[in-house]
Amino acid sequence: MVALYGSVHLSFVPEFSPGLEGVVAAETAVSEVDGANGRLIYRGGYLIEDLAPVANFEETAYLLWNGQLPNKIALETLRRQMTIARRLSDSARGAMSALDAQTDAMDTLRTTISAQGATKTLTTPSLEEAIALTAVVPTIVAAAHRRAKGIEVIAAREDLGHAANLLWMLEGKEPSAERVHWLDTYLVLLADHGLNASTFTARVIASTGSDLTSCVVGAIGALKGPAHGGAMYAARTMLDKIGHVDNVEPWMQKAHEEHRRFAGFGHRVYRTYDPRAKILRELAQTAAPDLYRLAARTEEVALKILHEAHPERPNATNVDFWASVVLTGVAIPKELFTCVFATSRVAGWTAHVLESLADLRIIRPASLWKGPQPGIKPLPLADR
Amino acid sequence: MVALYGSVHLSFVPEFSPGLEGVVAAETAVSEVDGANGRLIYRGGYLIEDLAPVANFEETAYLLWNGQLPNKIALETLRRQMTIARRLSDSARGAMSALDAQTDAMDTLRTTISAQGATKTLTTPSLEEAIALTAVVPTIVAAAHRRAKGIEVIAAREDLGHAANLLWMLEGKEPSAERVHWLDTYLVLLADHGLNASTFTARVIASTGSDLTSCVVGAIGALKGPAHGGAMYAARTMLDKIGHVDNVEPWMQKAHEEHRRFAGFGHRVYRTYDPRAKILRELAQTAAPDLYRLAARTEEVALKILHEAHPERPNATNVDFWASVVLTGVAIPKELFTCVFATSRVAGWTAHVLESLADLRIIRPASLWKGPQPGIKPLPLADR
Numbered sequence: 001m002v003a004l005y006g007s008v009h010l011s012f013v014p015e016f017s018p019g020l021e022g023v024v025a026a027e028t029a030v031s032e033v034d035g036a037n038g039r040l041i042y043r044g045g046y047l048i049e050d051l052a053p054v055a056n057f058e059e060t061a062y063l064l065w066n067g068q069l070p071n072k073i074a075l076e077t078l079r080r081q082m083t084i085a086r087r088l089s090d091s092a093r094g095a096m097s098a099l100d101a102q103t104d105a106m107d108t109l110r111t112t113i114s115a116q117g118a119t120k121t122l123t124t125p126s127l128e129e130a131i132a133l134t135a136v137v138p139t140i141v142a143a144a145h146r147r148a149k150g151i152e153v154i155a156a157r158e159d160l161g162h163a164a165n166l167l168w169m170l171e172g173k174e175p176s177a178e179r180v181h182w183l184d185t186y187l188v189l190l191a192d193h194g195l196n197a198s199t200f201t202a203r204v205i206a207s208t209g210s211d212l213t214s215c216v217v218g219a220i221g222a223l224k225g226p227a228h229g230g231a232m233y234a235a236r237t238m239l240d241k242i243g244h245v246d247n248v249e250p251w252m253q254k255a256h257e258e259h260r261r262f263a264g265f266g267h268r269v270y271r272t273y274d275p276r277a278k279i280l281r282e283l284a285q286t287a288a289p290d291l292y293r294l295a296a297r298t299e300e301v302a303l304k305i306l307h308e309a310h311p312e313r314p315n316a317t318n319v320d321f322w323a324s325v326v327l328t329g330v331a332i333p334k335e336l337f338t339c340v341f342a343t344s345r346v347a348g349w350t351a352h353v354l355e356s357l358a359d360l361r362i363i364r365p366a367s368l369w370k371g372p373q374p375g376i377k378p379l380p381l382a383d384r
Numbered sequence: 385m386v387a388l389y390g391s392v393h394l395s396f397v398p399e400f401s402p403g404l405e406g407v408v409a410a411e412t413a414v415s416e417v418d419g420a421n422g423r424l425i426y427r428g429g430y431l432i433e434d435l436a437p438v439a440n441f442e443e444t445a446y447l448l449w450n451g452q453l454p455n456k457i458a459l460e461t462l463r464r465q466m467t468i469a470r471r472l473s474d475s476a477r478g479a480m481s482a483l484d485a486q487t488d489a490m491d492t493l494r495t496t497i498s499a500q501g502a503t504k505t506l507t508t509p510s511l512e513e514a515i516a517l518t519a520v521v522p523t524i525v526a527a528a529h530r531r532a533k534g535i536e537v538i539a540a541r542e543d544l545g546h547a548a549n550l551l552w553m554l555e556g557k558e559p560s561a562e563r564v565h566w567l568d569t570y571l572v573l574l575a576d577h578g579l580n581a582s583t584f585t586a587r588v589i590a591s592t593g594s595d596l597t598s599c600v601v602g603a604i605g606a607l608k609g610p611a612h613g614g615a616m617y618a619a620r621t622m623l624d625k626i627g628h629v630d631n632v633e634p635w636m637q638k639a640h641e642e643h644r645r646f647a648g649f650g651h652r653v654y655r656t657y658d659p660r661a662k663i664l665r666e667l668a669q670t671a672a673p674d675l676y677r678l679a680a681r682t683e684e685v686a687l688k689i690l691h692e693a694h695p696e697r698p699n700a701t702n703v704d705f706w707a708s709v710v711l712t713g714v715a716i717p718k719e720l721f722t723c724v725f726a727t728s729r730v731a732g733w734t735a736h737v738l739e740s741l742a743d744l745r746i747i748r749p750a751s752l753w754k755g756p757q758p759g760i761k762p763l764p765l766a767d768r
Binding site for chain 2: 016017018019020021022023024025026027028029030032039041043044045046047050051054055059069070071072075090091092093094095097098099100102103104107108110111114115117118119120121122194195196197198200201204205206207208209210211213214215217218219220221222223224225226227228229230268269359360361362363364365366367368369370371372373374375376377378379380381384
């Protein structure tokens, strides 16, 4: 049987996998999600639970870009490159100022990064650009926040690292080592995760030979969606609505009866407890003890209800659930949760694009036609 | 055999198809590329060669969005909506002004559309937004061009259609009906083309529940690549370098010996002559008779060389080759070719996103791990 669809050298109807579930779209050595065993492996073969205690965000980004962890000299060089790149260009500053101060922070990030990375002629993605784009994200996120509050924007400090600088630029006071550590751990854990939708977006854009800024701008747009980066905000909002440990059971039961989805539960890939969620859950006990108790009870009830309804489904807590608790402990305003996710994942996006350059081939899938077969001629306007 | 890769409920190693060639990523009724038979079918079942003579760009966009061609009243309503939406917001105007006037026009388009579509809260993609984003593209493209030339930006005219307005805003004088017709035909022919890389980008971004502006901004980034929308510029540049009919044979032979690719030849999907290229080739005879002669000779020599080198390959002329000749006849500066492509394809991007809303599922493919298996523990910084 020869099917009518957008790629013709196959003579059978290929199976259609909605959402490309299980379809291999790339080979990669940047990260591997071993969903069956609940393992996340970063470049070099490191398990996330081994890496998180020994590396901060800068070291992790270096690993994803270069394939090995930096020594002290390499790390110092990277820190210096990032310090310089934290400054916004005049174009980027101007583009941001043109936006309404109450603009969605992700829209501000998308527009300002697009201006920051705009060039006169097409550039091939480079490590230098990856460092620059990664370095500047917290500057934009913090500035967007302070503009929305109507307070003066603060410049980065040369003596602070990446996580600390985000908090410094948000708040204008030096953050405690504890809060920096919690945020840094989050940034390490979320830096890459296989072919998630935003990383895949970056790779599709790169596949046409486009520039790195275009890849990152597209990825920001994908991350914004509530089924992706927007999930932390949804999880925190759910916890806010529940409000108190005593309300958990009735609130969740009612939500379940009304067929509302529980924010922060379910994941395409993991069939066991997400290894990142496990680390963040532990961190949450110290970072946000009150919210932790509410969240732990919510998780217990959610998993019970979900298991009773669908015993066959592996409805595990996802990373967004516990991440929202940890970021609350760091005192990140929830309107910025998705932007803080972008602060981390931009390392992965850029690492994937750089990796893909070695064997660039345009990503152009086929489609199944569900429209009418041709035959009818269109009428001119006068006869319609 | 159980493989270690990013989706675990399959117990075999799925075949990896680089570039997702032949992999079905969506069902669609927006357009169908029947590569085997050299047919392009637009929504409703219309063959492109039947549609182009009876519909202009606005009618085609209406068809892609709504599933049927508009009657006079519906078309008048659409024209009025587009007239209003051609105006840039203060944010967009400010963002554009912040960019260096010599910025790549596609980077200006990416940044300015991002500002134009920025909102305070997440919006679900709507037909109204699709119309607005489509309408405003020529305004940005023309303004980018005039800024680069250091001349005053011109506002759209209410009495002109979409193609005519682009020329009016570029040049500040009323274009001839002939030139409007050539440009309009180009805009109709390029408005959609199955799951090409930029349209696929838009669908991946939409699949997370993100907004329409994010989808369009991502798609602009993908279109920018030389393997996609950038191909027209490359084709025209090649013709410029050849320069004269007498140079064709030696120039192409030399390029072939030096393993340089011929711009404007080869396509992932078509195995016969691209039906759009056929229409544009005919148009080119009138639109740009001199360049037509050079291009026709170049095509003849290119196909001969390519066929001798790879008789098994269907090396057909692609749409970008003849489109570059027609747009030259319209007197579009070649730095704007990719932007003019975006002016057309934004109709398809937005139509695909609106279609995908009916059954939204996050697009998250699997990957094959080519890194080391986990086992080694990472060393802390002090020991590296």
